Amino acid sequence: MKNQEKIGLSIGSATGENVRNIGSFGINSCHAALWLREDLPRHFRRLREELGMRYVRCHGIFNDQLEAVAPDGSFHFEKPLTVLERILDNGQIPFLELSGMPGALARTEESVCHYRFRSAPPRDWRRWEELVEQFLHVLIERFSREELCRWYFEVWNEPDLPFWTGTQEEYFKLYDLSRAAIKRQDSRFRVGGPATSKTAWIADFCRHVSAPSPEDPSPGCRCDFVSTHAYPSDIAFLDGAEGEVRLQSADLLPRLLTRVRQTMKLLPEPVPLFLGEWNSSAGPLAFNHDECANAAFIVKTMAELRSVCTGSLFWNGSDIYEECGFHSAPFHGGYGLLNVNGIPKASFHAFRFLRAVSGEELSAVWSRPAKCLGALAAREQKTVRLLLWNYLDPEKENETFEIRIDGLKSGAVCEQVMPENGSAYESWLRQGAPEFASVAELSQLESASHPRRFRYSADAGISLAPGEIALLTFELPEMIEP
Structure with a gap:
């Protein structure tokens, strides 16, 4: 077994700014009709x-499953309203994609996806305008108007891909x-786009x-925000369950x-600027979404985009998902933070750790350069939380590190996400x-979804393998040597 690389980390003075957590801004679900189920709202309530x-x-929101437009062309919004009410009942706010x-x-x-997302432009443009109005x-x-002032209205999804068969x-x-x-209706309502893949069309938009x-x-400026998508993989979209995906470095996103x-x-x-969709790959049914290493990818990406983006909406919140048809296996490469059974993945804990690191940011300096390693520290009153990650770069060799603070x-409390x-x-x-997992097997998976909890040892430090993350919590000043 290869020896671990030893490295030190110094936690220094306050930077003068609070930590910006763009990861908690929002989250995607698949298509709107799934909100009529009973389990999906429960998943998102937990998120x-x-x-x-x-x-x-x-x-x-205008897909045929929600029957917003009847065959005779009349408008009926009962089911779209039910979807939006369920989101609001969760204490969440619509980032409403009009598509x-x-x-x-x-x-x-023309359509794409198992649930038939109709991708063609309207026959009569005036009727589309009437629908929106x-x-x-x-x-x-x-x-109410005041409630809608909290929302964002985004026009369509990825019009540079087969989700839109019209021209730019x-x-x-x-x-x-x-x-x-x-x-x-109200000049205060926020409207934007172009919601393109791989940051396409931005200059033209x-x-x-x-x-x-x-x-x-x-x-004046005819958009209230810019939204776009990015995934570090060699494909932008696959309409189906087949296709090999080659991962690229997370450095692509910044x-x-x-x-x-x-x-x-x-x-x-x-x-x-909103990063409206992202994950470690765009390919459906890719097991990198399920693996432990996705956690390190997420915390690295969110830490590096804090100064660039206003907010992010990760793709996706749950494996209750139907672009390629519904899959019931506990793990099948789904994009979700929760699997179909509601069991958290490593990616779930990545966002939980990011949320925990709040308050006044502290400097964190490594004793020597190590590009795969990252650290984010913050103080709330006397409590310090330190997030560590060892990013598993698919394009490079990776090492395990023994980290001493x-x-x-x-005695510092440590949570570590590992296989x-x-x-x-x-x-x-x-x-x-x-x-199809048995009740006993699902119970085992639920137990395995909990991070390792232990006390930090100054003698041993903390061992962090590629793809792992850890969150340390300690009190000042008694936990720090003078």
């Missing part, structure tokens, strides 16, 4: 209570008609919304989003990867 996830985004072309309005029969009327009546010019027309219909258009002739932030200088005024006495301790996926593999 709100334990991870602080405030906003919820989902595809297809899914109703069959009665669609120009063609009447929907806003109903939302105001049901929820037609997407901009859809955006303009939607924005104009919303702003006519910024130029487009910087000047009036025939469909939306209002002056590069892409920093470039987006620079491009946004084309706008007449600064607006928020300079001056820290023994079979905070990451149940590896326990499922050891069970033989059963597709």
Whole structure:
């Protein structure tokens, strides 16, 4: 067995700023109709209570399953309203993606995904505008203008991919008609886009919304936020369960989003930037979503994007998910923080640890360079929380480190996410990867989903293997040597 690399970490003085946690801003679910189930709202309630996830985004509020537009073209919003009420009942707020072309309005029969997300532009553009306008009327009546001022309205999903079969010019027309219909109801309502994959179209979108258009002739900046998506893998989208996925380094995301932030200088005024979808890969049914190492990917990404993005919405909150059809195996490569049985994955704990590190940020300096290692520390009154990660880079060799915290006495409480301790996926593999787990097997997986808890030893430090994360909690000044 290879010896562990020894490395020290010094926790220093306050930086003068509070830690920004963009990870708790929001979370995605699959398509809106799944909110009519009883289990999905329960999953998202837990994400709100334990991870602080405030906003919820989902595809297809106008999909045919929700019957917003009847075959005769009349509008009926009972089921979309039920979806939104369930989100609000959880104490969460809609990040409302206006998408899914109703069959009665669609120009063609084209669709993607198992649940048939209709991707065609409307036959009659005026009818789309009327749909959005009447929907806003109903939302105001049901929820109030002041409530809707808390929401974000996003026009469509990934129009650069098969989710939209029109042209870029037609997407901009859809955006303009939607924005104009919303702003006519209340100029305070926040509208944005383009919700593209791999940060595509940002420059074109910024130029487009910087000047009036025939469909939306209002002056000034015609977007209240910019949203886009990024996944560090070699594909942007797969419409199905097949396809090999090659992971790329997490360093791709800060590069892409920093470039987006620079491009946004084309706008007449600064607006928020939201990373509206992201995960360690875009490919469906990829086991990197289930593995322990996804935790280190998440904390590294969120720590590095804190100064770039206003908020993030991770894809996805739950494995109750249907883009490729529903899968009932406890682990099947689903994107969720919770598996279909509601068992937390390592990724769940990553967001929990990130939320815990709050208050005044403290400097954290390694004794020597180690690019795979990261640390984030913060103080609330006398309590210090220190988040450590050892990122498993798919493009490089990785090492296990023995980390000593300079001056820290023994006794600090430590939680560590590692295979079979905070990451149940590896326990499922050891069970033989059963597709239908028994009650006893599910109980074992639930137990394995809890991180290892122990007391930090100044003599031994903490051993962190590639892909693992740890959260240390201690009190000042008694836990620090003078």
